[in-house]
Amino acid sequence: xxxxxxxxxxxxxxxxxxxxxxxxxxxxxxxxxxxxxxxxxxxxxxxxxxxxxxxxxxxxxxxxxxxxxxxxxxxxxxxxxxxxxxxxxxxxxxxxxxxxxxxxxxxxxxxxxxxxxxxxxxxxxxxxxxxxxxxxxxxxxxxxxxxxxxxxxxxxxxxxxxxxxxxxxxxxxxxxxxxxxxxxxxxxxxxxxxxxxxxxxxxxxxxxxxxxxxxxxxxxxxxxxxxxxxxxxxxxxxxxxxxxxxxxxxxxxxxxxxxxxxxxxxxxxxxxxxxxxxxxxxxxxxxxxxxxxxxxxxxxxxxxxxxxxxxxxxxxxxxxxxxxxxxxxxxxxxxxxxxxxxxxxxxxxxxxxxxxxxxxxxxxxxxxxxxxxxxxxxxxxxxxxxxxxxxxxxxxxxxxxxxxxxxxxxxxxxxxxxxxxxxxxxxxxxxxxxxxxxxxxxxxxxxxxxxxxxxxxxxxxxxxxxxxxxxxxxxxxxxxxxxxxxxxxxxxxxxxxxxxxxxxxxxxxxxxxxxxxxxxxxxxxxxxxxxxxxxxxxxxxxxxxxxxxxxxxxxxxxxxxxxxxxxxxxxxxxxxxxxxxxxxxxxxxxxxxxxxxxxxxxxxxxxxxxxxxxxxxxxxxxxx
Numbered sequence: 093x094x095x096x097x098x099x100x101x102x103x104x105x106x107x108x109x110x111x112x113x114x115x116x117x118x119x120x121x122x123x124x125x126x127x128x129x130x131x132x133x134x135x136x137x138x139x140x141x142x143x144x145x146x147x148x149x150x151x152x153x154x155x156x157x158x159x160x161x162x163x164x165x166x167x168x169x170x171x172x173x174x175x176x177x178x179x180x181x182x183x184x185x186x187x188x189x190x191x192x193x194x195x196x197x198x199x200x201x202x203x204x205x206x207x208x209x210x211x212x213x214x215x216x217x218x219x220x221x222x223x224x225x226x227x228x229x230x231x232x233x234x235x236x237x238x239x240x241x242x243x244x245x246x247x248x249x250x251x252x253x254x255x256x257x258x259x260x261x262x263x264x265x266x267x268x269x270x271x272x273x274x275x276x277x278x279x280x281x282x283x284x285x286x287x288x289x290x291x292x293x294x295x296x297x298x299x300x301x302x303x304x305x306x307x308x309x310x311x312x313x314x315x316x317x318x319x320x321x322x323x324x325x326x327x328x329x330x331x332x333x334x335x336x337x338x339x340x341x342x343x344x345x346x347x348x349x350x351x352x353x354x355x356x357x358x359x360x361x362x363x364x365x366x367x368x369x370x371x372x373x374x375x376x377x378x379x380x381x382x383x384x385x386x387x388x389x390x391x392x393x394x395x396x397x398x399x400x401x402x403x404x405x406x407x408x409x410x411x412x413x414x415x416x417x418x419x420x421x422x423x424x425x426x427x428x429x430x431x432x433x434x435x436x437x438x439x440x441x442x443x444x445x446x447x448x449x450x451x452x453x454x455x456x457x458x459x460x461x462x463x464x465x466x467x468x469x470x471x472x473x474x475x476x477x478x479x480x481x482x483x484x485x486x487x488x489x490x491x492x493x494x495x496x497x498x499x500x501x502x503x504x505x506x507x508x509x510x511x512x513x514x515x516x517x518x519x520x521x522x523x524x525x526x527x528x529x530x531x532x533x534x535x536x537x538x539x540x541x542x543x544x545x546x547x548x549x550x551x552x553x554x555x556x557x558x559x560x561x562x563x564x565x566x567x568x569x570x571x572x573x574x575x576x577x578x579x580x581x582x583x584x585x586x587x588x589x590x591x592x593x594x595x596x597x598x599x600x601x602x603x604x605x606x607x608x609x610x611x612x613x614x615x616x617x618x619x620x621x622x623x624x625x626x627x628x629x630x631x632x633x634x635x636x637x638x639x640x641x642x643x644x645x646x647x648x649x650x651x652x653x654x655x656x657x658x659x660x661x662x663x664x665x666x667x668x669x670x671x672x673x674x675x676x677x678x679x680x681x682x683x684x685x686x687x688x689x690x691x692x693x694x695x696x697x698x699x700x701x702x703x704x705x706x707x708x709x710x711x712x713x714x715x716x
Contacts, residue, residue, distance in 0.1 A: 215402040219422050219510045222518040231547040234582040238607060240640025244672075247641060252675035256280040259650070259668040269664060274299045284679040288312050291679050303711060307682040315363060318682035322707045325700055326684030331363050342690040344697060362458055376451050385445065392437035399430035408511050410519040413544035419511040419519040426506045432499055439492045443485055452484075453477035502528035518542055535559040550574040550584070566592045579607050596621055610634040626654045642673025 574584030
């Protein structure tokens with residue numbers, strides 16, 4: 093082809109003219125933009141076609157550039173002498189012909205080398221990425237797809253809601269417990285966030301009879317309690333308006349409280365906090381936020397990553413989704429010093445976290461105020477929340493420092509062989525470290541393998557071996573398997589074992605859910621060797637499920653079995669229900685004649701006592 097600038101014949105693959113030195117991508121004066129674009133497109137296509145094979149062959153570009161430079165230098169030294177000189181100010185054509193392509197080759201070589209270095213997978217990044225893949229976001233979560241657990245939990249905590257639970261005794265192998273068949277216990281809670289009202293009811297019954305119900309109600313001003321089966325009264329207290337004055341002027345209860353050393357004024361703060369929490373207020377000890385602050389504000393994890401050394405190791409095959417897969421290996425070492433520093437930095441962060449301190453102080457101050465309202469727990473010498481926080485933090489620091497010092501003397505380096513799939517996800521890892529425990533050298537080693545499935549943690553097996561100096565090995569293992577077919581079934585098994593080759597203890601948890609019929613089955617079995625020691629199982633169905641909003645669970649059976657009591661397989665079987673969802677009813681105070689606990693006289697209390705005793709006697713007579 094010809095150069096669009098000087099019209100000299102040049103190589104078709106050239107990007108810069110070897111005669112005039114101008115880029116072929118520049119538009120020459122007078123040339124149409126269309127022609128230049130067509131020419132540039134052809135040139136770019138040729139360049140890309142040339143570059144791709146080089147990348148595939150992993151050509152080390154800087155070395156190639158050096159070879160080209162040496163060849164050009166040799167070529168230039170062989171140029172014949174005595175060539176006529178070019179005009180002043182203009183480089184000789186022969187020299188320009190080679191210098192410019194050489195410069196291009198050098199630039200391309202350096203750029204390609206830099207690209208190769210930046211795009212190549214750093215072994216440390218591969219290992220860190222593999223570990224991150226275990227808990228990476230975006231994985232299939234059956235609990236979220238079926239029930240919308242996170243959205244439902246958030247909705248029930250932040251919006252007005254109701255909950256109801258009931259358990260009924262269906263049968264028992266024990267003669268005494270069998271007399272309770274048809275007995276039931278239930279509870280319900282209503283939370284009206286908009287109007288800042290809440291109620292709680294707990295009751296016991298037998299067959300179709302309600303034996304007793306304890307009813308509790310709380311709003312911004314008062315609390316009300318009642319037991320309708322025992323008294324016609326609804327006992328109330330205005331805790332918001334001059335509670336101290338009410339106690340002082342109380343004709344009967346206030347005097348008793350003062351004589352016993354109780355201080356009801358602390359009840360005000362406690363009930364206000366209860367109301368705030370029920371209305372979706374800021375929670376004490378938000379662990380999720382604490383972990384977030386740790387990840388963002390602590391250097392512990394970053395320092396541990398920096399101290400980790402990683403080098404390529406042999407490949408290893410794993411069974412993933414039923415197929416044998418060859419995975420890249422990386423030998424990883426984290427030194428004892430790095431682990432100790434990680435523990436130290438982590439300790440310093442949590443003990444310095446101001447939000448954690450503040451939550452603890454507020455909580456303990458609140459508990460102090462509540463305890464002051466109780467005769468048995470009132471303590472005039474109690475420390476303040478801040479004093480308790482300082483003392484506890486100091487003690488915690490002392491204990492943690494002692495543990496860290498112990499680790500310095502007993503802990504060894506941690507080595508791992510990490511195996512990574514082609515997609516960058518974790519296939520598994522082997523690990524090993526040493527420790528000195530009670531002056532005995534202990535070796536800890538094992539492996540973890542991820543077998544695929546609907547998520548990284550759906551099928552995984554982990555093993556830990558603890559080997560003593562005399563060669564005795566205790567092995568602990570966890571084996572989790574699971575399957576999930578959207579809108580059809582979800583099933584899984586979790587088995588844990590710990591043993592020394594002679595004796596073993598196990599647990600087996602199984603569960604399955606049918607999305608079409610909404611039936612479920614759950615079972616937890618604790619074993620010694622192969623013999624069951626305790627089993628709890630449940631079956632039933634979700635009669636009403638609105639994803640992310642509400643559910644109604646009908647438990648056909650909740651059964652507990654054990655041979656530990658008599659040697660025979662004793663059992664207790666229950667049935668029940670549990671529902672939760674948006675508030676569909678009005679939160680109201682218990683019915684009954686109001687009796688102000690602080691304004692009531694001694695005579696009022698005597699009358700209530702007489703009424704309760706008479707109703708309790710009548711209730712007991714129903715069973716004889």
